[in-house]
Amino acid sequence: MPSLKHLLTLLTIVSIAACSAPESSEESAQSSAVFNTTLSVKEVMALVLEPASDTLWDSGGWVLDASGYEELYPTTDEGWAFVRAQAAVIVETGNMLALPGRAVDNDAWMIYSEGLSEAGLNAMAAAASRNKDDFFQAGAKLYSVCTACHQAYNPDINNRFDIEADAESDAD
Numbered sequence: 671m672p673s674l675k676h677l678l679t680l681l682t683i684v685s686i687a688a689c690s691a692p693e694s695s696e697e698s699a700q701s702s703a704v705f706n707t708t709l710s711v712k713e714v715m716a717l718v719l720e721p722a723s724d725t726l727w728d729s730g731g732w733v734l735d736a737s738g739y740e741e742l743y744p745t746t747d748e749g750w751a752f753v754r755a756q757a758a759v760i761v762e763t764g765n766m767l768a769l770p771g772r773a774v775d776n777d778a779w780m781i782y783s784e785g786l787s788e789a790g791l792n793a794m795a796a797a798a799s800r801n802k803d804d805f806f807q808a809g810a811k812l813y814s815v816c817t818a819c820h821q822a823y824n825p826d827i828n829n830r831f832d833i834e835a836d837a838e839s840d841a842d
């Protein structure tokens with residue numbers, strides 16, 4: 671565990687280096703960037719992305735229960751603000767997955783990661799304007815990005831999704 675003192679020393683060195691560095695081009699700024707990618711893709715999925723997505727999916731559409739159709743959309747300003755914040759987590763998760771050290775390739779992986787951010791931005795906009803249809807569409811788009819990437823990189827995950835979905839509909 672590095673002590674705070676070590677950390678401060680490090681910060682001093684970094685800031686001295688930053689001051690004395692010759693005019694840095696954008697390229698050198700990028701190559702010196704350090705990202706903490708300790709969390710695996712699996713952990714980002716399970717701990718960051720899935721909880722945020724579940725909140726979105728549980729907040730859009732309708733469910734049929736004993737008392738009839740129940741609307742799932744938020745009903746208060748706070749409720750919409752909360753789902754908008756979860757959508758922001760999804761936007762940024764797209765970036766997290768694209769980080770060097772985490773991205774699996776520089777090809778389809780990047781397209782799916784960007785798709786995640788786009789779906790999240792759609793959901794944020796819909797939540798801000800409380801547009802239920804757009805919110806629902808954003809949730810559907812999000813789901814298609816998840817399954818497309820899993821299909822390409824880890825098809826077993828989709829089978830697990832199906833099982834979970836079946837279990838949920840059985841429970842209803």
Ligand code: HEC
Binds near residue numbers: 711723782819
């Ligand atoms: C850019 C590709 C990509 C996207 C987009 C993506 N995933 Fe994943 N996901 C993966 C990969 C790869 C794994 C397998 C990770 C492993 O087991 O090492 C995975 C695994 C998972 C897992 C299993 C985690 C575990 O504990 O085993 C869950 C749950 C999951 N993803 C949820 C989601 C959800 C929900 C979305 C959409 C909102 C999503 N993923 C979008 C690539 C992606």
